[in-house]
Amino acid sequence: MRRTPSPNIISLYSSLAVAIFSTAIFLSISFIFFSRINIMDYVVFPLTIFSVTFFLFRFVLVRFIYSKIKIIYKTIGKPLKFQTEMRDGSNNVMKTVERDVAEWAINKNKQIRELRKMEQYRKEFVGNVSHELKTPIFNAQGYIETVLESDLTDHNFIKQYLEKANSNIERLETIVNDLLEISKFETGRIQLEKEPFDLVKLFKKVIFQYQHIAQQDDVAITIHSEENTIFVFADQKRIMQVLENLISNSIKYGREGGKIDINFYDLDEQFLVEIADNGPGIREEDITRIFERFYRADKSRSKKVGGTGLGLSIVKNIIEAHEQTINVRSEIDKGTTFSFTLQKYIPE
Ligand SMILES: Nc1ncnc2c1ncn2[C@@H]1O[C@H](COP(=O)(O)OP(=O)(O)OP(=O)(O)O)[C@@H](O)[C@H]1O
């Protein structure tokens, strides 16, 4: 790597050159015009010239560099902390400046990349919202128009079409409510109502809710727990939403005749909960985006089972509002495991 010369080194070499050059001229003049060279001329003259020019060069250089560095630090918005080191012309200062500027450049690049990603995400999001809302609106509109254009005497026909229109409006309501909920989480407007409750009991309740769908797909759900009760301190209703989405996802996106295993691990102050299926899994490029709003890994399957792609986004928001973490790991053709932590309930 090329080393940046310090003001001291530059001044040293420059004043050496000036001293040698002016001594040579001085000696030549003395010799030509006065035909004498005093031993003192060899020593005193070059030393004087060297010292004077060295301090002069260094003073000018340091002032010049300092004024430039001040502008650099103003631009990068960092406080300039090394005024005294600067005055002795040491090389450390140049290294510090180089390092600070490089750090600033790296940070700026990162920010630009993130902003571009957010911009892209925002554009996609607006497109997704419009698309998701458009479908049920068009459907409901279609059914209502058909009813209006009919002779209005066939009550069974009217009822059937109005029910279809209604179910589309209900879907619209679900999407809008989900979006409002995510927005409330993101702006910190959700108040959690934490209480101690038994996680095993809550799991059993949710599994019971989804039992008929699991049976249809011949999926076996098993809770593996050495303890009969696992007490956590969290917002029970919100955690129920988490379990509902994770379990329904494992059934919907798992495989027919497959299995879902629920495990709990004791981590001192938290419990780690794992929900694992042996379904087709999620590709690596989808894994990083799975918690984004409207993101669906398997679009055709998701459409078929009626997913909007908002569930996992809500799940992540709920877990993070509890200051806990959620992760996913998956292997194609082996299965997917979602794991999240919850605060243990420790009675006083
Ligand atoms: N256990 C799983 N195995 C394979 N893919 C999964 C699994 N869980 C989620 N996914 C993928 O992640 C996507 C996002 O899931 P998410 O719960 O956010 O949406 P959804 O279930 O499609 O719709 P919603 O939950 O809003 O009704 C799904 O569409 C699916 O492609």
Ligand SMILES: [Mg+2]
């Ligand atoms: Mg879901």
